[in-house]
Amino acid sequence: MTEYLVRFVAGGLIVSAFAILGDMLRPKSFAGLLGAAPSVALATLGIAVVQHGPQYAAAASWTMIYGAIALGCYSLAVCQLLMRFRLGALPATILAFAVWFVVAFGLLAGLGGAA
Amino acid sequence: MPIKLSSSALKQTHWYEYAVRFALGGLATVVAGLIGSRFGVSVGGLFLALPAIFCASATLIESHERRAKEKAGLNGQRRGQQAAALDAAGAGLGSIGLAAFAAVFYVVVSTSAIGAFIAAVLAWAAVSVLAWWLRRKLRVTSRTERAGRIRPSANSRSTVP
Numbered sequence: 001m002t003e004y005l006v007r008f009v010a011g012g013l014i015v016s017a018f019a020i021l022g023d024m025l026r027p028k029s030f031a032g033l034l035g036a037a038p039s040v041a042l043a044t045l046g047i048a049v050v051q052h053g054p055q056y057a058a059a060a061s062w063t064m065i066y067g068a069i070a071l072g073c074y075s076l077a078v079c080q081l082l083m084r085f086r087l088g089a090l091p092a093t094i095l096a097f098a099v100w101f102v103v104a105f106g107l108l109a110g111l112g113g114a115a
Numbered sequence: 116m117p118i119k120l121s122s123s124a125l126k127q128t129h130w131y132e133y134a135v136r137f138a139l140g141g142l143a144t145v146v147a148g149l150i151g152s153r154f155g156v157s158v159g160g161l162f163l164a165l166p167a168i169f170c171a172s173a174t175l176i177e178s179h180e181r182r183a184k185e186k187a188g189l190n191g192q193r194r195g196q197q198a199a200a201l202d203a204a205g206a207g208l209g210s211i212g213l214a215a216f217a218a219v220f221y222v223v224v225s226t227s228a229i230g231a232f233i234a235a236v237l238a239w240a241a242v243s244v245l246a247w248w249l250r251r252k253l254r255v256t257s258r259t260e261r262a263g264r265i266r267p268s269a270n271s272r273s274t275v276p
Contacts, residue, residue, distance in 0.1 A: 003148075004145050004148065004149075007141070007144045007145045007148050008141035008142070008144060008145050009141065010144065011140045011141045011142075011143060011144020011145065012136075012137035012138065012140045012141030012144070013137070013140075014140065015136060015137070015139070015140020015141070015143070015144075015167070015168055016133060016136050016137045016140060019133075019136045019140075019168065019172060020125065020133075022172070023124045023125055023128060024120050024121055024122060024124055024125065025118065025119070025120060026118070026119040026120075026121060026124075027118070027119075027201075028176070028198055028201040028202055028205065029201045029202075029204055029205040029208075029247065029251075030118055030205060030247055031202065031205060032201060032202040032203065032204060032205015032206045032207075032208070032209065033205050033206070033208060033209035033212065033243045033244070033247055034205075034209065035166070035169055035172060035202060035203070035205060035206030035209060036164075036166075036206045036207075036208075036209030036210045036212065036213045036243070037209065037213075037239070038163075038213055038216045038217075038235070038236070038239055039140060039168075040140070040143050040144050040147055040162070040163055040164075040165065040167060041163040041164070041213075041216065041217070041220075042232070042236075043144045044144055044147050044148060044151075044159075044163055045163070045220065045232075046232070047148070048151075049224070049228045054224045054225050054228055054231075055225070056156055057220070057224050057228075057231075058220075058221050058224045058225060059156045059157065059160065060151065060156050060157075060159055060160035060163060061160065061163070061217045061218075061220040061221040061224065062157075062160060062217070062221050063156075063157045063158070063159075063160030063161050064160045064161070064163040064164050064213075064216075064217035064220075065214050065217045065218055065221075066160075066161055066164075067160065067161040067162065067163055067164025067165065067217075068164040068210050068211075068213040068214035068216075068217055069210070069214060070161070070164065071164045071165075071166055071206070071210040071213060072207050072210035072211065072214075074166050074169075075166075075203045075204065075206040075207030075210060076203075076207055078169070078173065078199075078200070078203040078206075079200045079203045079204050079207065082196045082197075082199055082200040082203065083196070083197070083200050086193075086196060087196075088177065088196070089170075089173040089174045089176070089177035089195070089196065089199040090170060090173075090174045092173070092199075093166070093169050093170040093173050093174070094170060097166075100165070100166060104161045104164075105161070108157060108158070108161060112157075113155075113156070113157030113160070114157070114221070
């Protein structure tokens, strides 16, 4: 239970810090870089290294590369849904989750995890 | 356009909007941990790059821009969508940096855990900013080229009878 409380607080703080920095930065396209900040990764990998050691964290970071590629496709899909299909931000970002899941799990199924 | 850091944008954000981001960020970190322990490290690793708070961030950006336009008596719906799309485009470029973060962490972590975090964060920042800068330079170049291509033909029309 304590572990998950630590995860929650650490993740919340890191995500909030990046979000505040993103709010303060201009232009908007540059601030958007922080939308792909490694906030969840920093908290999770830190705990993974302490709990399970570097090999475990390395294996997690390998498949994180697939997740990052999926995030790139997700962002592109959100852009298209907003600009071409003129959806609102909330439905666009929720619908595009399908793209993230397909690409991330497709890459994992096709290329496998860390050796 | 130079990169600016301004605190005035923070005044637009309500306290509960920060609370939503904190809660979603914390929840995403807990979920990533739970998935890792339930389905294994490979599946858990994918969720380290989950666009967890993207919905909240994009919705906030859209509503802030819409409100600003509506204050001026205009319909701000399209402006809100465009601002959210710009943010998504930035996140797309940032995802290249996120992949670099993961790759550098993977290579360095067996040597030094602290060193891996420092090197990975530096790689993320450097690659993200470089991707944004390149995108900006290439876009400006293609515009200039197009303008350059139009101008000579316009001149030739006016000088050649």
